[in-house]
Amino acid sequence: MLKGVETVILDLDGTLYDKRGLAARMVSHLWWCLPLLAAERSVRRNMHYVQFASEEEFFECFFRQMARGHLFGPKTAERWYHRVYMPTMVRLIGRTCRMRPETMAIIAACKEAGIKMAIYSDYGCVAEKLNVLNVDSQQFDLLISAPQLGALKPAECSARQVLELMNADPKTTLFVGDREDTDGASAKAVGARFYLIR
Numbered sequence: 584m585l586k587g588v589e590t591v592i593l594d595l596d597g598t599l600y601d602k603r604g605l606a607a608r609m610v611s612h613l614w615w616c617l618p619l620l621a622a623e624r625s626v627r628r629n630m631h632y633v634q635f636a637s638e639e640e641f642f643e644c645f646f647r648q649m650a651r652g653h654l655f656g657p658k659t660a661e662r663w664y665h666r667v668y669m670p671t672m673v674r675l676i677g678r679t680c681r682m683r684p685e686t687m688a689i690i691a692a693c694k695e696a697g698i699k700m701a702i703y704s705d706y707g708c709v710a711e712k713l714n715v716l717n718v719d720s721q722q723f724d725l726l727i728s729a730p731q732l733g734a735l736k737p738a739e740c741s742a743r744q745v746l747e748l749m750n751a752d753p754k755t756t757l758f759v760g761d762r763e764d765t766d767g768a769s770a771k772a773v774g775a776r777f778y779l780i781r
């Protein structure tokens with residue numbers, strides 16, 4: 584699988600750890616703010632193909648869309664996202680999610696072979712999640728989230744920026760992820776290979 588590979592781009596959620604049951608646990612912890620939770624999910628789904636010039640512009644639109652048609656405003660959505668939603672997700676991942684042995688084996692093999700590695704996530708708090716999962720972030724050459732690059736997966740421009748930051752050639756790059764429609768499509772968009780974690 585790693586033959587001829589010089590760079591591996593790993594997804595985080597669902598790829599490094601098993602995220603089964605996490606969405607339900609999020610709902611049970613955040614039942615008191617269900618409209619915000621539902622708005623976050625719906626906006627995230629609808630923003631997959633929208634490109635922004637910066638992370639700031641991405642989130643400005645994200646929170647504006649979340650507030651559309653609701654009683655809360657964009658500022659409330661922003662505060663909730665950074666102070667409640669993401670910290671709850673990080674805490675629950677640390678408390679309840681287990682690492683995927685298959686992905687751990689891939690990471691170990693990459694280290695052994697001197698293959699460069701990046702974590703490329705659709706969500707933020709990459710370092711915080713690695714920390715609660717007891718994964719050494721120093722072993723990766725790059726930690727980055729799609730919003731930092733202005734567009735969610737599978738935007739070609741974001742995937743290309745990851746390759747540029749890694750100084751990687753798509754021909755020798757392997758994307759590893761748990762979703763064909765985001766991780767697989769990102770690889771396809773830049774002409775790299777893809778390995779699906781089932």
Ligand SMILES: [Mg+2]
Pocket residue numbers: 594595596597598760761762
């Ligand atoms: Mg994933």
